[in-house]
Amino acid sequence: MDPTLAMCAALVDGAELSSFVGGQFDVGAVVAAIRPEAKDGFLLDEVPWKHFPLGYRVREAVHLLHTGGSPVGTGTGVMGCMCADDMQAAAVLAVPFLIRIAADTRHPHRADALPEVSCPARARHFGIASRGQLLLHRSEIRYDDLYDDYGVEVTGYPAGWSVAAARAAITADTALLQPLLDDPAPAIRIHAAYALATATDHEHVVRAAFRTRLAVEPDPVVRAALVLATGEATRTHPHPPTTAWIREQWHDPTQAPKVRLAAAIGWLCLTDEPTPDDLRATVDHLATDERADAMEALP
Structure with a gap:
């Protein structure tokens, strides 16, 4: 045996x-x-x-x-x-x-x-x-x-x-994974964020790295991955300011649609509040088949 x-x-x-x-x-x-x-x-x-x-x-x-x-x-x-x-x-x-x-x-x-x-x-x-x-x-x-x-x-x-x-x-091994958030390949950046989202982050070091990368990230799908990773890390280590920040992302019409969708999902997972009507309207407007296909790259 x-x-x-x-x-x-x-x-x-x-x-x-x-x-x-x-x-x-x-x-x-x-x-x-x-x-x-x-x-x-x-x-x-x-x-x-x-x-x-x-x-x-x-x-x-x-x-x-x-x-x-x-x-x-x-x-x-x-x-x-x-x-x-x-x-x-x-x-x-x-x-x-x-x-x-x-x-x-x-x-x-x-x-x-x-x-x-x-x-x-x-x-x-x-x-x-x-x-x-x-x-x-x-x-x-x-x-x-x-x-x-x-x-x-x-x-x-x-x-x-x-x-x-x-x-x-x-x-x-977060010190080995964090540099991959700046890798030239979008897929590497996405999967690095997905892995780092599971790390213990009491001091917000990982989430700070997500925000730093998000400030310069040009790819909307990678930006969506960073928002979702921030949401997952915050579900483990609650931080009301981060929850509020994620809500701002799906409210922001200047954000890419993929990012707004990811933020809507992340925010819903971080709160027990009833789903607001404006979030429903946002998702109804943004969740197209074409966008869903584009977001298949997310783990």
């Missing part, structure tokens, strides 16, 4: 989740213990991949990406598919390495690696219709609550542990 599945079986039999905190199956503790030298040098053998379901596949995918192998099927496709199939734990181990590939401007697969960085940092929610859940992003996961907002992965592993660990890994 897979070692982590043995842990999950023990939980089913009544073991306390807290008894595994900080141990070999706690993905947050495992990622936090990876030495900086191992991350920078891609010393993959120092990472206990085998402790997590299909970890061997994630290790091989990281190795292939790092050495320039094809990202299709054997590289980022592995991590993306595992997260889509609700198996995030092992993918979390790849996050520090994916960030370093994305930050390397000479790497041939940096554009493939970056979108995968934040996959395990978000639980997959299907059929969500609530604006309160659209940008669901809890910064703290209770170790003693197996059935929290994130529930469990298909293996039985606590999904909240994976989400929290991935966000912690991204937070630890």
Whole structure:
């Protein structure tokens, strides 16, 4: 039996989740213990991949990406598919390495690696219709609550542990991700914002970086991504002035339509206020099929 599945079986039999905190199956503790030298040098053998379901596949995918192998099927496709199939734990181990590939401007697969960085940092929610859940992003996961907002992965592993660990890994490497907001490629800028939106941002450092980039960003779709990223970060770390600023963006007729739509979505997710008539009118006017197609570039 897979070692982590043995842990999950023990939980089913009544073991306390807290008894595994900080141990070999706690993905947050495992990622936090990876030495900086191992991350920078891609010393993959120092990472206990085998402790997590299909970890061997994630290790091989990281190795292939790092050495320039094809990202299709054997590289980022592995991590993306595992997260889509609700198996995030092992993918979390790849996050520090994916960030370093994305930050390397000479790497041939940096554009493939970056979108995968934040996959395990978000639980997959299907059929969500609530604006309160659209940008669901809890910064703290209770170790003693197996059935929290994130529930469990298909293996039985606590999904909240994976989400929290991935966000912690991204937070630890914000200094590598922030420069990507100024990358020449719009797709890199978009996915950098999407990843940074999951970082812990008590001091508003990340959101300040979004605002700084927004002041000079020429691409309306990237501007929309920056507004949505600001909204997601603010849902985790409430800041009334930022909420008010986002409302100003969808009110502002000088803003690009894509930016106004993104601001309307972001503002709705940050407030419990009834939807105002002028917001409904704005969305009715701006939400065209053509604009929706253009915004498909947003994660």
